[in-house]
Amino acid sequence: MSNTKTLHIGMSLAPTWLSGEAWRRPDSNIEGLLSSDYYLDIAKRAEAVKLDFVFRPDTLFLHPKMLESGPGFGSLDPTILLAAIARETSHIGLLSTVSTTFYPPYVVARQIQSLNWLSNGRAGWNIVTALDGHENFGLPEMPTPEERYARAAEFTDVVRHLWQSFPEAAIRCDRAAGIGTDPSLIRAIDHEGGCFSVKGPLNLPSFDKAPVPLVQAGASPIGRDFAASIADAIFAATPDKEAAIELRKDLRTRGEAHGRAADAVKVLPGLSLYLGNTRGQARDLFAATHAGAERARKLATILEMTGLDLRDWPDDRSVTAADLSAPLEYVRSRTHSELLRRLIVREEPKVADLLMRPEVMGSSHWQVIGTVDDAVAEISDWAASRAMDGFIAVPGGSVECMHRTLDEVIPRLSEAGLFRKDYCGTTFADHLAQ
Ligand SMILES: Cc1cc2nc3c(=O)[nH]c(=O)nc-3n(C[C@H](O)[C@H](O)[C@H](O)COP(=O)(O)O)c2cc1C
Structure with a gap:
């Protein structure tokens, strides 16, 4: 992170604040979990404090164990959910998670570009190779990580070519001449690869004013290399500062080896926050959540x-x-x-x-259990150490904690000069460039 750059901050729309016992709180509003209003409220709060994006992770299977307790009763399709949010927001980026292991690339290219049009250039794609779900797609077992990443690389390449196959410039809308589009600018991609055969072009023009930011999650050596080759950011699991520093350094080296700028891939760790008025309260919140x-x-x-x-x-x-x-x-x-x-x-x-450690209890995310002051101090410390370029907030424990993250922690970061006070553009790519 250069001295002039501020952090890039996203807010998870996975209801991490309802995990463990938290959904049983009287004010959890668990019943609202399948309505767009539930997420719209969070997205509007996140936009009010000028976050870069809201983000929805995703899986393509239902874990029976998760159904017995907790809020894991299925999940809305992230791209459709974000399209509903697009209509009611104006600036905030909308980062959808779509697996390259199970979908066909033509469908994904169209879905994400549709979201980009419907949101006026605010779509982002979190590229995951998935952890489970092969049974739902006719596969005898999960492909190996090597197979998944090879497929992901080809998949992403196909999607990017499809996005270029029908440029917005081809739209003419020339009523007088009776020319709707200029077909000479629209080209097939004729892709024949190890995993896919796709002729193209895409049946939707690209939204040329705003390229779709690509985010990757998965930090094994091949995952890092994949991220370094194409991603604008990595959603990282870094439970401690040294892990984040090592990942960020490594991605810079790998990015340069791919002919990209050293800071091409922004490191955005998940940040799990359990906040209280006192540290004791925060510890109690954490303990009650995981009782x-x-x-x-x-x-x-x-x-x-x-x-x-x-x-x-x-x-x-x-x-x-x-x-x-x-x-x-x-x-x-x-x-x-x-x-x-x-x-x-x-x-x-x-x-x-x-x-009791996040490496065992959760998703290995960076964790702060303390006051708002503690959270601001910790984030400032990681920023000063150049351990990250921002973070994705995954607050835990209660709805109140999620609100405090947005309404108290973020404004404090803005006051400290670590985060923007206002948007400088209207697209997701604009925010990441700021
Ligand atoms: C922080 C993080 C978040 C992830 N989120 C998702 C997700 O939402 N959906 C999904 O299917 N896989 C998700 N994954 C799985 C990765 O896409 C990838 O399949 C997995 O980490 C295996 O790759 P690896 O060997 O590089 O770790 C996530 C992984 C990490 C590290």
Whole structure:
């Protein structure tokens, strides 16, 4: 981050503030979760404090375990949800998550470009290779990470060519001459590759005033390389500052190797916030949220990610590097597995402490449990250390905590000169360039 640049901040529309026990609070409004009004309220709050974007993660399967408790009763299609938000907002970017493992690229090119038109240039695409869901798409098993990333690279290439296949400049609307479009500017892409055969052109012009920002999540070496080759930002899981600094440095080097500017890929870690008037209140909020977290489930997560079976271990026994076997051949996410292994090697935590860490309990996100002052201080520190270029807020614990993130933390960052006070443009790409 250069000295003149301010942070880029997004707000997750995944209701992380309803996770754990939080949805059971009387004011959780859990019943509203499938209505557009629910998300519109958050998007309007986020736009009022001039955030770069709202963001909706996505999966393409239903986890029966999630249904028993918590708010995991399915999810709206992110691109359709964001189209509903587009109509009622004017500036904020709309970052949709679409998997390259399961969809065909022609459909995705059209959906995202449709969102870009409907929002006047505010669409973004979070490119994921997905973690689960093969059973819903006729696949016998999840493709390996190598296969998924190879497909993702070709998929993204096809989508970008489709976006160029029908430029906006081809639209003439010349009533006098009776010419609607200039077909000479519209071209097939004739793509024949390892995974896809796509003739094109796309049946929708591109919105040339605003290129669609590309975001990638997944930080294994191939994930990083993929991000470095095409992404404008990476949604990162970085539980500590050193992990973020290492990722940011590495992406700069990889970006340059791909002939891009060192700062081409912005590092945006997820930031989980549990806020209280006092640190004690914040700790209570965190504890109450996770009171129902089952030990067995956390131990199963550790086993699945590292092969370490801690079921018979006492709480006060330290877990060390010597306890780890070689990395497992197959893990759902190498990013998350590697972060957990890293924590064990670096800190040798006791079992009880390990079970409370974001690497085990959540998505390995950067976490602040404290006051608004603490959050502002921590964000300022990471910014000063050039550990990130911004963040995606994933507040936890309660609706109130989500509101405080938007209504209190963000204005404080603006006052401190770390974040914009107003928009300088109207498109998502404008915000990322600011
Ligand atoms: C921070 C983060 C967020 C992710 N969000 C999603 C998501 O919303 N939907 C999805 O299908 N996969 C998601 N993924 C999975 C990645 O797209 C990728 O499939 C996975 O991390 C495996 O790649 P890796 O080996 O590089 O880690 C996410 C991964 C990370 C690290």
